[in-house]
Amino acid sequence: MVKNDxxxxxxxxxxxPIGLRVVIRKDEDKKETKGGIQLPDxxxxxxxxxxxxxVSAEVEISAELPLRQYDKVLFNPKGAIPVDFEGDNRLFxxxxxxxxxxxxxx
Numbered sequence: 001m002v003k004n005d006x007x008x009x010x011x012x013x014x015x016x017p018i019g020l021r022v023v024i025r026k027d028e029d030k031k032e033t034k035g036g037i038q039l040p041d042x043x044x045x046x047x048x049x050x051x052x053x054x055v056s057a058e059v060e061i062s063a064e065l066p067l068r069q070y071d072k073v074l075f076n077p078k079g080a081i082p083v084d085f086e087g088d089n090r091l092f093x094x095x096x097x098x099x100x101x102x103x104x105x106x
Contacts, residue, residue: 015083016054020096022067023054023083024075028090048077049103053091065096074101 017023027049052071059065067073079098083091 017056017093019056020058021056021093022052022059022096022099024050024073024092024094025053026050026090026092049074059096066102067096067099072103073099075099
């Protein structure tokens with residue numbers, strides 16, 4: 001469940017994925033190449049990695065899906081549904097079939 005605090009004192013808004021879906025906070029687009037070259041403000045390297053901030057109940061109980069909250073993942077952005085929840089709009093609801101890799105430390 002992802003929460004958004006409302007400054008006006010109203011109740012908080014939450015986002016809970018349903019079905020085989022997760023909510024991912026997309027990493028910031030890069031402004032510098034790996035070689036250290038700074039890119040102009042109007043050019044960014046698209047990033048398709050992020051952190052899972054919420055998983056559906058169905059994903060959470062599935063032994064076949066190795067996805068857990070806070071996992072860093074690589075995902076296909078074409079299948080991502082943006083959530084108009086934050087000003088920077090980096091939250092996306094993603095079907096688990098569009099999550100293509102999980103980063104693990106060994």
